[in-house]
Amino acid sequence: MRRSRLRAPGFAKVVRAAAAFAFAAAAGCSSAPPRGPMSDGERTYRAKCTACHRVYQPAEETPAQWAKTLDKMEALKKVTLTPEERAQILQYLSGDALAGAAAPLR
Secondary structure, three states: OOOOOOOOOOHHHHHHHHHHHHHHHHHHOOOOOOOOOOOHHHHHHHHHHOOOOOOOOHHHOOHHHHHHHHHHHHHOOOOOOOHHHHHHHHHHHHOOHHHHHOOOOO
């Protein structure tokens, strides 16, 4: 069997060791606590709202501001939401079970 000129003996071991080290280092760098399962509202929010922009944290706006933001996105035809999807998203973003029943502010 002929050896490649580009690979020295033991090269594969070095590559495997480096890959294992990089994987272990990356796994240990996460400072975020483990997340629980996503709610229906968060899942709908991520599916409908994050194709065009980053994930916003619910605390970044008030429930009324979130409702206005959804109104604006729908008016500009940036997103199409069913009443159920809108209710789920508002419930998730407001962190309040009553927000799901919020009426549009159009």
